[in-house]
Amino acid sequence: MSTQLVGHPNEPRPRGSGAFRPISAYPTIGNAAHCGTCFSSSKRAKQALFFGIFALLASALLAQQPDAILKHAIALHQAGDLDAAIKAYRDYLAVEPDSLQARSNLGAALARAGRYDEAIAEYNAGLQKSPDNPALLMNLGLAYYKTGRHAEAAARFERAVTLSPQFKDQVTLLLAACYNNLGRYKDAVALLAPLEKDKAGDAGFDYLYGTALIGDGQEGGAAVINRILSHGDSAEAYLLRGTLELTAHDRDAARADLEKAVALNARLPGAHARLGELLLVLGESERARVAFTQELALDPDEFTSNLNMGVLAKEDQAYVEARRYLERALRTRPNDPGVRYQMANVDLATGNLEPARQSLETLTKESPDFAEAHATLATVYYRMNRSADGDRERAISQKLMDQRDALPAGTKPR
Amino acid sequence: MKRWFAGAAVCAAVYALWASVGRAQPEARRPHFTDIASKSAFTYKTENNFTGRKYFPQTMCGGVAAFDFDNDGRMDLFFTNGAKLPEMEKTDPRFYNCLLHNRGDGTFEDVTAHAGLLGKDLGFSFGVAAGDYDNDGHEDLFICNAGRNTLYHNNGDGTFTDVTERSGITKPKDLLSVAAAWFDYDNDGKLDLIVSNYTVWTPQTDKVCAINGQEYYCHPKIYPSVADRLYHNLGNGRFEDVTDSAGFGKDLGKGMGIAIADFNRDGYMDVFVANDTVRNFLFINQKNGTFKESGYEWGVAYDENGNAHSSMGADAKDFDNDGFPDLFYNNLKGQIWGLFRNMGGKYMSYVSGMSHVSRLSEHSSGWSNGFIDYNNDGWKDLYSSNGDIDDMGQVSRQPDTLFENVDGKEFRDVSNQVGADFSHAGFQRGSAFVDLNNDGFQDLVVTSLFEKPRILMNSADNGNHWLLVNTIGRRSNRDGIGAVMKLTTGSGRTLYNHVTTSDGFMSSSDKRVHFGLGAEKTIESLEIRWPSGVVQTLKRVKADQILTVTEAAK
Numbered sequence A: 001m002s003t004q005l006v007g008h009p010n011e012p013r014p015r016g017s018g019a020f021r022p023i024s025a026y027p028t029i030g031n032a033a034h035c036g037t038c039f040s041s042s043k044r045a046k047q048a049l050f051f052g053i054f055a056l057l058a059s060a061l062l063a064q065q066p067d068a069i070l071k072h073a074i075a076l077h078q079a080g081d082l083d084a085a086i087k088a089y090r091d092y093l094a095v096e097p098d099s100l101q102a103r104s105n106l107g108a109a110l111a112r113a114g115r116y117d118e119a120i121a122e123y124n125a126g127l128q129k130s131p132d133n134p135a136l137l138m139n140l141g142l143a144y145y146k147t148g149r150h151a152e153a154a155a156r157f158e159r160a161v162t163l164s165p166q167f168k169d170q171v172t173l174l175l176a177a178c179y180n181n182l183g184r185y186k187d188a189v190a191l192l193a194p195l196e197k198d199k200a201g202d203a204g205f206d207y208l209y210g211t212a213l214i215g216d217g218q219e220g221g222a223a224v225i226n227r228i229l230s231h232g233d234s235a236e237a238y239l240l241r242g243t244l245e246l247t248a249h250d251r252d253a254a255r256a257d258l259e260k261a262v263a264l265n266a267r268l269p270g271a272h273a274r275l276g277e278l279l280l281v282l283g284e285s286e287r288a289r290v291a292f293t294q295e296l297a298l299d300p301d302e303f304t305s306n307l308n309m310g311v312l313a314k315e316d317q318a319y320v321e322a323r324r325y326l327e328r329a330l331r332t333r334p335n336d337p338g339v340r341y342q343m344a345n346v347d348l349a350t351g352n353l354e355p356a357r358q359s360l361e362t363l364t365k366e367s368p369d370f371a372e373a374h375a376t377l378a379t380v381y382y383r384m385n386r387s388a389d390g391d392r393e394r395a396i397s398q399k400l401m402d403q404r405d406a407l408p409a410g411t412k413p414r
Numbered sequence B: 001m002k003r004w005f006a007g008a009a010v011c012a013a014v015y016a017l018w019a020s021v022g023r024a025q026p027e028a029r030r031p032h033f034t035d036i037a038s039k040s041a042f043t044y045k046t047e048n049n050f051t052g053r054k055y056f057p058q059t060m061c062g063g064v065a066a067f068d069f070d071n072d073g074r075m076d077l078f079f080t081n082g083a084k085l086p087e088m089e090k091t092d093p094r095f096y097n098c099l100l101h102n103r104g105d106g107t108f109e110d111v112t113a114h115a116g117l118l119g120k121d122l123g124f125s126f127g128v129a130a131g132d133y134d135n136d137g138h139e140d141l142f143i144c145n146a147g148r149n150t151l152y153h154n155n156g157d158g159t160f161t162d163v164t165e166r167s168g169i170t171k172p173k174d175l176l177s178v179a180a181a182w183f184d185y186d187n188d189g190k191l192d193l194i195v196s197n198y199t200v201w202t203p204q205t206d207k208v209c210a211i212n213g214q215e216y217y218c219h220p221k222i223y224p225s226v227a228d229r230l231y232h233n234l235g236n237g238r239f240e241d242v243t244d245s246a247g248f249g250k251d252l253g254k255g256m257g258i259a260i261a262d263f264n265r266d267g268y269m270d271v272f273v274a275n276d277t278v279r280n281f282l283f284i285n286q287k288n289g290t291f292k293e294s295g296y297e298w299g300v301a302y303d304e305n306g307n308a309h310s311s312m313g314a315d316a317k318d319f320d321n322d323g324f325p326d327l328f329y330n331n332l333k334g335q336i337w338g339l340f341r342n343m344g345g346k347y348m349s350y351v352s353g354m355s356h357v358s359r360l361s362e363h364s365s366g367w368s369n370g371f372i373d374y375n376n377d378g379w380k381d382l383y384s385s386n387g388d389i390d391d392m393g394q395v396s397r398q399p400d401t402l403f404e405n406v407d408g409k410e411f412r413d414v415s416n417q418v419g420a421d422f423s424h425a426g427f428q429r430g431s432a433f434v435d436l437n438n439d440g441f442q443d444l445v446v447t448s449l450f451e452k453p454r455i456l457m458n459s460a461d462n463g464n465h466w467l468l469v470n471t472i473g474r475r476s477n478r479d480g481i482g483a484v485m486k487l488t489t490g491s492g493r494t495l496y497n498h499v500t501t502s503d504g505f506m507s508s509s510d511k512r513v514h515f516g517l518g519a520e521k522t523i524e525s526l527e528i529r530w531p532s533g534v535v536q537t538l539k540r541v542k543a544d545q546i547l548t549v550t551e552a553a554k
Helices: A032-038 A044-064 A066-079 A082-095 A100-112 A116-129 A134-146 A150-163 A165-182 A185-199 A203-215 A221-229 A235-247 A251-264 A271-281 A285-298 A303-315 A319-332 A337-349 A353-366 A371-383 A387-405 B002-022 B357-361
Strands: B033-035 B064-067 B076-079 B098-102 B108-110 B124-131 B140-146 B150-154 B160-162 B175-183 B192-200 B209-211 B214-216 B229-235 B238-241 B255-261 B270-275 B281-285 B291-293 B314-317 B326-329 B338-343 B347-350 B366-372 B381-386 B401-406 B410-413 B428-434 B443-448 B454-458 B465-472 B484-489 B494-498 B513-518 B522-529 B535-542 B545-550
Touching: A066 A082, A066 A100, A082 A100, A100 A116, A100 A134, A116 A134, A134 A150, A134 A165, A150 A165, A165 A185, A165 A203, A185 A203, A203 A221, A203 A235, A221 A235, A235 A251, A235 A271, A251 A271, A271 A285, A271 A303, A285 A303, A285 B357, A303 A319, A303 A337, A319 A337, A337 A353, A337 A371, A353 A371, A371 A387, B064 B124, B064 B428, B064 B443, B076 B428, B140 B192, B175 B255, B192 B255, B192 B270, B255 B326, B270 B314, B270 B326, B314 B366, B326 B366, B357 B401, B357 B410, B381 B428, B381 B443, B465 B522, B484 B513, B494 B513, B522 B545, B535 B545
Parallel strands: B124 B175, B255 B314, B366 B428, B465 B545
Antiparallel strands: B033 B454, B064 B076, B076 B098, B098 B108, B124 B140, B140 B150, B140 B175, B150 B160, B175 B192, B192 B229, B209 B214, B229 B238, B255 B270, B270 B281, B281 B291, B314 B326, B326 B338, B338 B347, B366 B381, B381 B401, B401 B410, B428 B443, B443 B454, B465 B513, B484 B494, B484 B522, B522 B535
16 A cells, blocks of 8 residues: 555645644653553563553553543654554543544554554544544545545545635645546646646646646646746656647657656656556557556556556456456546446456446446447347347447547548 | 396486476477569569559558469469559559469469450559359459459460459449458358448549648548448359348448458358458358348457457458357557457457467557468467558568467467568568468468568478368359368367458468368368358378368268
């Protein structure tokens, strides 16, 4: 699981949100809870006796002084002794299971320790008791963000801002990063455009804004790239420009820029993935595979790499592996039609016709212009001996593809 | 002393056992190909009349047919050629088609003029299909053109007569026909004809596409799709266009290569048509004179991601020897060549990835292609003639590829290990598989834009055994096209193949059915299922021979 911040390295973290920190500080208490770790004896019998006595004393103390345990936990947390703090918070919650503060702090300590799944469980437990707690929502959003669950992160950030507008400044860039990762470029542009006047020139902002503009196919992406480049050679700028060129099918230029981006900063999120996409287009699937693998080593949840590795694995008929990648991609973008379509193709290829039918029917209902999904659904119906349904889907797919073919041919050689 | 010898023998046996277990078995010597075209005096070069202006059909030039036009037992060669543009006429000899007579000594004689096959009155020629449509024992030729298509009747005296007009094989003049295949779709004993059509085009309607002032060959999307055409052989040299009534009229594509096989083993031949940038067609024979386009059902219309590619050549043979013909089409660089495994005659499974074909092929733009057991090991390998559409990229000229079949499961690239002449880089287009010297090993003939064709002789030096079967139909069509063969070797290994001349792109191959037998010298049985329904079984057939089999009466 990633402990890296997903998105741009310069992406600002929320300021003063108390993210992954204790909600409040309490004076430290005596060291009773830790005395066990100080004790040592060469004789086992004495040890056992002492532990027994100690356990009795400790439980008595715990029953009498829960607040002291919480204070001690917070002190440990603040001192950076996360394992001990987590244990202390759990001890406290065993006595006071409804303590929101302890639950939130436990989540924060777990998150700081990189144990995001446990943190998410604690935050969610806290939110069950207090669904509209903005601080808990913020922390939960951050934990989701760090685990690449951008859709869930975005939903929590949005809710937190609705409940407490003062969080808006802290969360805007994170939310925009989520939108970019989810392919919701239009939402990212809407969020960032009003800030351009004040934040233009800030590398993190420019990168997010440029990504959103280019992703949404809007003009203005090139201007943002130039703005970044005006500060000197920048991997981010080359990545953005390469992405722009890739979109415009200018493959030679895209290759030059994307390779430069990777050379300047091999850890730049998204750079290997874009290069991998280009290499696939160029028919260099082995190199593309390497690029996607490099991206996933930096961020195991990166969407494009998971999707393409899933497709490559599917083509190799390594269906278990394909599912693993595609499921990971779906975790990042839960409703992505492309990934769901590929999952349905895996189902079809492995003879699981019923799940393939169900997902393709849903997909074509949601995206009626998805010609390939209609075509595959036709094949599924034919395999299920539902000829009439197959004929219908085939006709729909054919019509859609004919419409696509009727579009202007473009200006590039094939 | 005696005991010492006994001990030594045991040691030797143990060592031999260890050696055989511990080391990989040495691979059989790999045959290689040598181009012998330069030994013969002929002037044919594939001439598409590229002079700066890029006319759409120029990318497709140089069809080739391997057939024995004079019944001397040696396969001869025929090549199609382009025309002057925009006139679209074969205005001078560089555009003429070409018939090469196989002298049997490694050289070929240009007999085109004598045979009446120069094609002076034809337009820009593309594909060619050889077949004895009138069952007179002489192989005839059909040529696809921009302009009128042409049926040449073999007169049996070394000459041909253009019988197009009286045959009834007509088409609109602006319909661009690319490839054709002979087959007997209704099993009435007469060869019918399927023609793949690409679009409607004339030099006057040709589109100009350019970027930064540099012209390039336009994307096919700007030209309309059209239907392929089916002509039913009525006998007496007459054909009827049954395109619409047989079910071919409503599916519009950009037809390229044609593969003929009985995919569902129901005794009737089916038709696969590779389409350029449009979904591929699989016409399944309904056994009543009609076909149902079943590409979706069979899973071959698109690749497994639902994408249509620039499918070019096509061939259908059984690469895994399971008794069902599989499918192979190629396409352009950056796309994935399609290899499909026939799943018991019910549908096709896309195996390009698992078989490594996708990775091996991604750098090549393929045109003509096919299954060829080049090393006679009993596993059909994959061949493709390659070269870019255009001359704009850095690697436009490309070498051909040969992917060796490993136990019917996967393929490995041996292109660089079969001789320098094989690796020639060019704008390769047509290709035919043929045993030119009757040594039981498949040779290759390949055309390339602006060049003489290569006549690539197989070195045939790995010691593997073989059988060539020449079928003569009686109730079935005389060529025996469509006859399905099952060969069982002495060890019980089963191999499958069928009679067809259609494979690849614009090309027509040796009609004799080829079997590589590996190290086995004995054939336990050879079962032939004729299109008429007659099943004929030959027992204990000698290997390493050209076996002529005449269809049994019953």
